[in-house]
Amino acid sequence: MYMTNNDLWAVMKLKYPDLEGGRDYLMACKIPNEGFEQQEHAYIFRWNVATVAEPSQADLEAYWTANMSAVLAAQIAEAFRVERDRRLIEADALVETAIDKGDAQAERAARDYRQALRDVPQQPDFPETVDWPLLPQ
Numbered sequence: 534m535y536m537t538n539n540d541l542w543a544v545m546k547l548k549y550p551d552l553e554g555g556r557d558y559l560m561a562c563k564i565p566n567e568g569f570e571q572q573e574h575a576y577i578f579r580w581n582v583a584t585v586a587e588p589s590q591a592d593l594e595a596y597w598t599a600n601m602s603a604v605l606a607a608q609i610a611e612a613f614r615v616e617r618d619r620r621l622i623e624a625d626a627l628v629e630t631a632i633d634k635g636d637a638q639a640e641r642a643a644r645d646y647r648q649a650l651r652d653v654p655q656q657p658d659f660p661e662t663v664d665w666p667l668l669p670q
Contacts, residue, residue, distance in 0.1 A: 535571045535572070535573060535574050535575075536574040536575050536593070536594060536597050537562065537571065537575055538560050538561075538562050538575045539608055540575065540597055540604055540608075541560050541562075541574075541575040541576070541577075541593065541597070542554060542560065542608075542611075543603075543604040543605075543607035543608050543611070544593055544596055544597050544600070544604055545558065545560075546607050546611075547596075547600065547603055547604065547607055548588070548593075548596055549585065552582060552585065556581065557580075557581050557582045557585075558577050558579060558580050558581060558582065558587075559577070559578055559579040559581075560575055560576070560577055560578070561575065561576060561578045562574075562575040562576070574590070574593075574594055576590055576593075577590075577593070606660055606661075609660045609661075610654070610659065610660035613653065613654075613659070613660050613663050614654065617650050617651075617653050617654070620650050620665075621647060621650050621651070624643060624646050624647035624650055625647065627639075627643035627646065627647075627669065628640060628643040628644055628647060630643075631643050639669070642669035642670075643669055645669070646666055646667075646668065646669050649666035650666060653665070653666075
């Protein structure tokens, strides 16, 4: 089993929460010429942070192995945040539509729904359990 880019992303988020992928570092994973099965661990191929020492590949792999459950939880949390963000875009449209129609009750319901979506990551069992707010009628 090899550390994927998603695994490495989660490792970096856990180990270096103040760093941003794509800005502070770039990740890669070699793809074989034939087939699509990963044959090596994902790795950092460019480190752009002068104030933080670049972690070794061995350190990243050791952290990944020792913290598999936290890495998985970070990946699940990110997937839920992506879904939450998709729903927020829809909620913004609901608010704007209610404003355009002059429907104060629908606007309040849409704004409450949007706030409930923003609060999803603060739910007590997030990311193990997510209770999605109901779309207003």
